[in-house]
Amino acid sequence: MKISKTYLRKHRIKLTLLSIGLIWYAFCLPGQLFQEPTSTVVVSVEDKLLGAKIAKDGQWRFPENKEVPEKFKTCLVLFEDEHFYKHPGFNPVSIVKAIQQNREAGKIVRGGSTLTQQVIRLSRKNPKRTYFEKFKEIILATRLEVRASKEEILSLWANNAPFGGNVVGLEAASWRYFNRSPENLSWAESATLAILPNAPTLIYPGKNQEKLRQKRDRLLKKLLENSIIDSLTYQLSIQEEIPPKPYAIPQITPHLLQKISKKHEGQLVKSTVEYHLQNQVNQIIKQHYQQLSQNEIYNAAVLVMDVKTRRILAYVGNTPTTVAHQKDVDIIDKPRSTGSILKPFLYGAMLDNGDILQETLIPDIPTQIGTYKPENFDQEFAGAIPAKKALARSLNIPAVKMLQTFGVDKLHDYLQQMRFTTIQQPADYYGLSLILGGAESNLWDLCKNYASFASTINHYDETLGYYSNEFCEPTYIDNKAVDFGKKQREKNVMNAASMYLTFESLKEVYRPGAGQNWQYFDSSKEVAWKTGTSFGFRDAWAIGTTKDYVVGVWVGNADGEGRPGLVGVHTAAPILFDVFDKLPKSEWFTAPFNEMVDVEVCAKSGYRATDICEEKTSMSISVTGLRSEPCPYHKIVHLDQNEQFLVNTSCESPDDIVQRSWFVLPPVIEHYYQEKHPFYKKLPEFKSTCVNTREESIAFIYPKEQTKIYLPKGLNGEKNDVILKVAHSDGEATLFWYLNDTYLGKTQKFHELSIQPKAGKYTLTVIDESGRELSKRIEIKA
Structure with missing residues (x-):
């Protein structure tokens, strides 16, 4: 010990320098x-x-x-x-x-x-x-x-x-x-x-x-x-050649790269994208872009999602167009007018709420609500059409009628629960146009919610229950798993049966004029799909789902310019099915029978059958459909022995009166319904010898709810006539028309009258031969 202390004292400077050197050496490298x-x-x-x-x-x-x-x-x-x-x-x-x-x-x-x-x-x-x-x-x-x-x-x-x-x-x-x-x-x-x-x-x-x-x-x-x-x-x-010049770095998912770089700049990120599928979808978009650009349609986007994992399998944010046509804009998360693409959510919500059944007749007649006048794509009217078929044909007027019955506030609440991030205004802001493109959404949210519907049905089949976070955000990062939440017995937004029945309806989607055997539909693959077209032909949508995959397509111009022919069924749907052709075939969804019940339904009206319905059929519906209204269109009527006339005890013995159930639609609906249904039988006339106790029905077709009428202008700039229309339950009735106290003329069978009055306020009056009167206050705007 003594030697050590002496040594240390003698060499303390050297040892100190050595220690400093060793410490420096230990920490010299960053x-x-x-x-x-x-x-x-x-x-x-x-x-x-x-x-x-x-x-x-x-x-x-x-x-x-x-x-x-x-x-x-x-x-x-x-x-x-x-x-x-x-x-x-x-x-x-x-x-x-x-x-x-x-x-x-x-x-x-x-x-x-x-x-x-x-x-x-x-x-x-x-x-x-x-x-x-x-x-x-x-x-x-x-x-x-x-x-x-x-x-x-x-x-x-x-x-x-x-x-x-x-x-x-x-x-x-x-x-x-x-x-x-x-x-x-x-x-x-x-x-x-x-x-x-x-x-x-x-x-x-x-x-x-x-x-x-x-x-x-x-x-x-x-x-x-x-x-x-x-x-x-x-x-x-x-023998191998030296590369003559550098290659460009591959850019197979440039828009996903933009999105990822915002949160993960400078990092290597493993995505959920499947390499081979992404290349195939890129090629599909490139081929369709070459055709679409000939009609000056320059942009499109595609999203492919795995339903069960909610992982993004392919991400195409835009076409390989030019900078002038905004090729760098990622369309997938940009809000665009929804067109008809939200209709399945209204249909499912009404099934879930017990307001309709799949075959419930929905009015399809000329409609004007204030200044809002929806029109069908084919500009025709069916009078009334089953809800399921109205969805399949993407008819606008039945959709507006359904929303009017259901309530804009209620649908808005459903959409908020589904976490539509771009529908941020209150319900009154959108009004009834909410269902026809009055709101904006993006491909991300739409695909997410179609996938949530599909996943809800799948999970219910597996667990007979629901997950608390079913409407969760998808992921494009490989190590980020989606959390579906906890298992629960209560539904999240809609029950599985309503979602399943919505997809059953969407399997039959076709457009008027194209026929049910739609040219792009591959019957070997069962796909629930929907198209949409925004006002002015600015946005074309097509979204489809199977049990395993969701594919969403948007087509249009990034700057919002509309183009003739920019229709979902013609531009977006072909891309949709080209992409589905690259995906494995899926089984169809398993019906959630625990949330479904078989009931008797009126074959003609689609409502729950009553005792007086003539024809009944059995149908599987959501249990919530038991709250739906029973058939309102069948009535008991009294006929003579030959069943040719309506009678009562004033002209017929009670023993000779035949009681029958009769399918009777309201006059305006009946007016258009019978044109599409030649076997529809109107109520017979009263026997001439009877005292007519029947209340004949008369109603305005146009103008209906509105009181202000704007005189339309033709291509030459001159004002055209206003066409007034009335429906009468008596097909042979004669009607007399008055504007204030001025007699305008009479009509028979087809009750339409053209007028071109000056601007001002008037009372429009229609009277039939029996003295029944129909009046309405209107204001003509120049």
Whole structure:
């Protein structure tokens, strides 16, 4: 102990300096050698490159990849540092040779640096070469050898070495010069990249090609001489061409790359996108774009989603159009007018609420509510049509009638529960136009909610229950799983039966004039799908779902310009089914029988059958449908023995009166219904000898609810007549028309009258032969 203290006192200065030196040595190397910004890189679920965004400093520098391919590693070590695995970070023999050559040349012509020293030099931004700088490199190199393994040092070199131009690192160089990943390079390609950092400003693809080839071939010869490759491989390798110029980095999902870079800039992100499917969808969009652009339709977007995992499988934010036509705009999350694409949600909500059944008759007659006048796509009227068929044919007037019955507030509440992010205004702001494109949505939200419907049905089949977070956000990040929440017995928004029955209706979707055997529909694949077209032909939609996949398509112009023919069924639907053709075939949904019940339904009206319904049929409905209204259209009537006339006891013996159930529609509905249904039987007339106790019905078709009428103008700018229409339950009735006290004329059978009065307020009166009177106050606007 005494000797030790004496020794310490005697050598305290040396020991202090030694301690300081050791501490400095321990901390001389920064914890992170490289802090330069890196490119944002997105890969597929199979780890294939989908796209990359250049780093903030303008360099193609991919995020760190710790794996260095064996071919490149072998070439690099043989070319740059043959004793790499043996030295402690520097090679004394190489340093001595470098000093001798530099003396002879009178300048620094050789550095003698090992790969470890090169890593240090790169991390210190390539300072000016001096012997003192070389000494510092050696010290830091030995420290790096202590801290990191040889493989880690090679990885640092491969990720940060310059490869010419604005290319840094092996990963970026491999894609820029050979358009493939490093692990897929040949021996010749690996050798080419191994020699580039030796003089990256002088020799790289596109510059000094012949010198580059000579250096590569010398390295290949060295590989042959060291028995690393055989003679055949050598001969084939030297025949490979040097790439003439850099390739562009692949941009297979450019719009998804934009989205990801906002939150993950400078990172390598593994997405949920399937590489092969994405390429197929890109090709489909490219083909359709070539056709659509001939009609000056330049933009389209497609989203493909896995229902069960809610993962995005393909993401096409736009067509390969030009900058002038906004090719860089990601349409998928941009709000656009919905057209008819929200109709299935109204239909499902009304089933869920017990307001309708699938076959319930919905009025389809000329309608004007205030100044709002919806029209069907074919501009025809069916009088009344089953709700299911109205949805399948995407008829506008029945949809407005349904929404008017259901209530805008209630539908708005349903949509809020489904988390439509762009429907932010109160219900009154949208009014009845909500169901025909008065609101805006985007492809993301629509696909999310169609998938939520499908997933709800699937989960109910598996658990006989629901999940609390069924209407969750999808994901495009591979390691981010969707949380469906906890299992529960209560429904979230709608019950599974209502959703299932909605999809059953959407299997039969077709457009008027196209026929039920729609030309694009592949009957071998059961798909629930819906199209939509916004006002002015600005947006065309098509969204379809199976048990496993949702595909959504939008077509239009990003600047909102409408085009003739920009209709969902003609532009978006063909893309939809081309994409479905690339997806595996799915089984159809399993019916949620625990939430369904069989009931008797009136065959003619689609309402729950009453005792007096003539024809009844059994139908599976949602249990909530038990709350729906019973059939209001069947009445008991009294007929004579031949059933030709209505009678009563004033003209017929009670013993001779025949009681029958009769299907009777309101006069306006009846007026149009009988045109489409020739077997519809109107009520017979009263027998002439009877006292008529029947209340004949008379009603305005136009004007109906509105009181203000605007005189329409023709193409020549002159005002056209207003066509007044009335329906009467007696097909043979004669009607007399008056405007104030002025007699206008009479009509028989078809009660239409043209007028062109001056602007002002009037009383319009219609009287039939029996004295029944119908009046309405109107105001004519010029």
